[in-house]
Amino acid sequence: MPPARGDHEARRRDVSEAVWRVLADRGFDGLTLRAVATAMGASTGLLTHYFPNKRELLRCALEVLGERAENRPRRTAPAAGLAALRTALLDILPLEADAAAANRIWVGSWDVALADPELAREHAARYRRARERLELHALAAQQHGELPPGSSAADLATAAQGFALGLVVQALFAPDEFPPERQIRLLDAWLAGVGREAGGSDGNGPDAGGLTSSSAAPGPAAAPPAGSG
Numbered sequence: 001m002p003p004a005r006g007d008h009e010a011r012r013r014d015v016s017e018a019v020w021r022v023l024a025d026r027g028f029d030g031l032t033l034r035a036v037a038t039a040m041g042a043s044t045g046l047l048t049h050y051f052p053n054k055r056e057l058l059r060c061a062l063e064v065l066g067e068r069a070e071n072r073p074r075r076t077a078p079a080a081g082l083a084a085l086r087t088a089l090l091d092i093l094p095l096e097a098d099a100a101a102a103n104r105i106w107v108g109s110w111d112v113a114l115a116d117p118e119l120a121r122e123h124a125a126r127y128r129r130a131r132e133r134l135e136l137h138a139l140a141a142q143q144h145g146e147l148p149p150g151s152s153a154a155d156l157a158t159a160a161q162g163f164a165l166g167l168v169v170q171a172l173f174a175p176d177e178f179p180p181e182r183q184i185r186l187l188d189a190w191l192a193g194v195g196r197e198a199g200g201s202d203g204n205g206p207d208a209g210g211l212t213s214s215s216a217a218p219g220p221a222a223a224p225p226a227g228s229g
Contacts, residue, residue, distance in 0.1 A: 014040055015050055016064050023061060024101060028108045031061055055119075058112055062119060065109055066126045068102070082146040085137035085160060086191055092164040093187070094171050095180040103168050131157045146195055156194070163190050 018039035022031050033051060037044045051057040074091050077084035094100035113123035134157035141147040147156060167186060171178035178186075 012050070015047070015060070016067070019057075019061050019064050020068065023064070023105050023108075027105065028058075028061065028112050031057065033057060055116065058116075059119060059122070062109060062113060062123060062126075065106060069106075069126070069130075081137065081141040081144040082191060082195060085134060085141055086187065088134055088137055089160060089164045089187055089191075090184070092161075092168065093180075093183050094168060094175075095183060100172065100175070104172055107169065107172060127161070131161050134160050141195075148194075159194075163187075 015036070018036045019031070021039045022035045026035060033044045033047050036051075036057070037047050040047075051060065072091075075087050077087035094103045109123065113119045131154070135153050138147060138153040138156040138160070142149050142151075142153060147153075164187070167178070167183055171183055
């Protein structure tokens, strides 16, 4: 008799949690059926029901990353528009230890996804969904006169995501050079530069929701994993 649906879903949750624990401890290089089985306290034979080959295990790992990113706790934006865009970008950066660990896993996933065209398309879709969320904030910022009205909101969101992910990589490789306060300062400077285009070249345009680097502490967050935005 096949397992009941509830039992099956519970087992899949157990598998997903085990995959995440292996990724957190060993990264993608250490992701094997044996490692996942050990994390679950199960046999490798049981896992072949879910992962008939290594590719399916990798696909599950990328799905787990995506689900963690989609469901992670997020900071509350103080206002709509540019301030909300800033808050969303703060959630991407490795400002806390848990966020740095999650970002290391995300960066490790790039090589895995790029090696397989289908996995690459699925991973690209995850980043596209993250850009779409940023685009909504960019549109609101344009409506508030905080970002250039003639620019493509989609392009602004792409630039914002690209800036944040580039900063993530630098902070992961050189954490002493890019402590949280510097990451925030660099983000605010980038947003202020984009905002000045909306207010003219005199430097009196709107900044990132009225926030300056001196008031840019990330604030309380329930250890938000980062990566996709």
